[in-house]
Amino acid sequence: MFILSSIVGVKLLITSIKKRSVILRCFSISIFIFSIKTVYISNTFSYNNFSIKLISAFLTYMVFLIIIIGCVVEFNLLYVKSNVLNKELRKFYNLAHFNSHTYIFICDKDLNISYMNNKAKNYFKCDISSKELKESLLKINDVRDNIDDIIKTLERDGVWRGILRSNENKSIVDCFIQSMYLDESAGTEDILVSYVDITDRINLEAELNSHKINDIRKSEFISTLSHELKTPLNIFYSTIQLLEEIKSVNEEEFSKVYDKYSNTLKINSKRMLRLVNNIVDTTRIDSGAFNAEFGNYEIISLVEDIVLSTVSFAEYKNIKVEFDTNVEEHYIKCDPNMIEKIVLNLLSNAIKYSKNNGYIKINLILESDIIRFIVSDNGIGIDEKIKGKIFDRFSRGDNSLNRLNEGSGVGLSIVKSMIDIHNGNVTVESVLGKGSTFEVQLPNIKIEDELEEIYEYNRDKTVLELSDIY
Numbered sequence: 001m002f003i004l005s006s007i008v009g010v011k012l013l014i015t016s017i018k019k020r021s022v023i024l025r026c027f028s029i030s031i032f033i034f035s036i037k038t039v040y041i042s043n044t045f046s047y048n049n050f051s052i053k054l055i056s057a058f059l060t061y062m063v064f065l066i067i068i069i070g071c072v073v074e075f076n077l078l079y080v081k082s083n084v085l086n087k088e089l090r091k092f093y094n095l096a097h098f099n100s101h102t103y104i105f106i107c108d109k110d111l112n113i114s115y116m117n118n119k120a121k122n123y124f125k126c127d128i129s130s131k132e133l134k135e136s137l138l139k140i141n142d143v144r145d146n147i148d149d150i151i152k153t154l155e156r157d158g159v160w161r162g163i164l165r166s167n168e169n170k171s172i173v174d175c176f177i178q179s180m181y182l183d184e185s186a187g188t189e190d191i192l193v194s195y196v197d198i199t200d201r202i203n204l205e206a207e208l209n210s211h212k213i214n215d216i217r218k219s220e221f222i223s224t225l226s227h228e229l230k231t232p233l234n235i236f237y238s239t240i241q242l243l244e245e246i247k248s249v250n251e252e253e254f255s256k257v258y259d260k261y262s263n264t265l266k267i268n269s270k271r272m273l274r275l276v277n278n279i280v281d282t283t284r285i286d287s288g289a290f291n292a293e294f295g296n297y298e299i300i301s302l303v304e305d306i307v308l309s310t311v312s313f314a315e316y317k318n319i320k321v322e323f324d325t326n327v328e329e330h331y332i333k334c335d336p337n338m339i340e341k342i343v344l345n346l347l348s349n350a351i352k353y354s355k356n357n358g359y360i361k362i363n364l365i366l367e368s369d370i371i372r373f374i375v376s377d378n379g380i381g382i383d384e385k386i387k388g389k390i391f392d393r394f395s396r397g398d399n400s401l402n403r404l405n406e407g408s409g410v411g412l413s414i415v416k417s418m419i420d421i422h423n424g425n426v427t428v429e430s431v432l433g434k435g436s437t438f439e440v441q442l443p444n445i446k447i448e449d450e451l452e453e454i455y456e457y458n459r460d461k462t463v464l465e466l467s468d469i470y
């Protein structure tokens with residue numbers, strides 16, 4: 001008995017040291033005391049003495065006392081440990097649940113939500129695992145379109161990371177998804193979804209980028225502008241020099257040379273004036289001081305007059321100009337000065353970017369809600385790469401200084417601003433090398449209780465606006 005209990009005691013002692021268990025240590029000590037007691041009793045069995053009984057009872061009490069002390073210490077240690085663990089758990093829980101940076105939720109493959117942190121709850125404003133939440137997740141087009149891919153990637157790699165966009169509220173999120181067994185005893189895999197909203201960052205980056213592009217365009221514009229100003233200024237300067245030289249020699253010769261160059265001087269003055277006008281318009285648009293003077297004007301004759309005034313300019317390049325309309329007379333709410341600029345700009349471009357012997361067709365089509373003004377040419381066309389940018393400020397197809405056509409790249413941006421002021425729309429269709437079609441749509445509306453007027457078109461404006469065609 002002594003040997004058996006000693007062996008059990010030693011084993012328990014070794015295990016208690018390994019496991020650092022107080023209770024096991026107490027048990028092993030108790031077993032030792034118990035084995036000492038058995039030896040003691042077996043050796044004093046023949047003596048019926050009070051002190052022997054007392055010692056035996058004392059040893060028994062000792063055994064129980066040590067076990068009780070062991071239990072108390074062990075429970076106390078466990079209590080302290082679980083308290084520390086609880087504190088750590090709460091920290092992690094708070095970290096996830098009250099995280100103000102990251103949206104976190106846990107769901108299964110069918111998007112049944114089992115947990116949402118506070119941020120996600122506040123955002124979706126519905127209860128965990130509610131049907132609405134699943135529906136609102138699937139409403140996000142990027143989630144709907146990518147869900148199968150995400151699940152496949154999760155099955156293969158265990159993680160998925162990507163950018164998801166919502167068309168509805170225009171938000172962009174950086175999303176990290178991981179599949180894991182959060183509760184191993186349940187045996188089902190959970191999907192942990194965490195994401196941060198990066199809409200502001202992306203928008204800021206896009207804004208910065210557009211500022212950078214604008215800066216590049218501005219520098220290009222300044223170099224174009226310098227070129228545009230230098231050409232006429234050089235002409236003025238060299239003509240003056242020539243005239244001065246001749247004047248000192250022969251007055252008669254002077255007037256002959258003056259007559260020869262006066263037209264070039266006029267054209268170049270007009271080109272400079274047009275350029276400066278465009279720059280002034282651009283700054284007025286930027287400062288918001290570009291206001292329309294609306295009235296009810298007869299649009300058909302106004303556009304037709306402008307078109308007819310450009311025919312002689314198109315003839316320089318042997319270009320045919322055709323005008324067609326489905327209505328003879330019609331009044332709409334418009335600013336005739338702006339209409340002039342819009343029509344002249346589109347026609348000037350059509351002539352400028354057309355080859356010799358080309359054609360330009362102009363159609364004015366009245367529909368119930370809108371009036372469509374279409375300018376088609378069979379000119380050089382617009383490269384697909386810059387087509388989307390031609391209505392942007394300072395955007396030119398050919399930025400080289402030895403380009404074929406003059407132009408500052410502000411004309412179409414002014415056209416677009418003026419059409420916007422009319423609540424209209426402008427689009428372009430073009431095939432490089434084949435030609436371009438610009439379509440302006442203006443609302444077919446009138447100002448109530450206001451007179452109908454006919455605007456007298458002044459041909460000088462055409463001469464000015466088409467001054468860069470030569």
Ligand code: ADP
Nearest residue numbers: 349350353381390396397407408409410411412
């Ligand atoms: P620009 O003063 O350079 O003509 P615009 O703003 O009027 O400036 O036009 C911007 C660019 O759009 C032009 O540089 C040209 O590349 C392109 N573009 C405009 N109209 C036409 C057209 N009818 N055919 C071909 N390209 C065109």
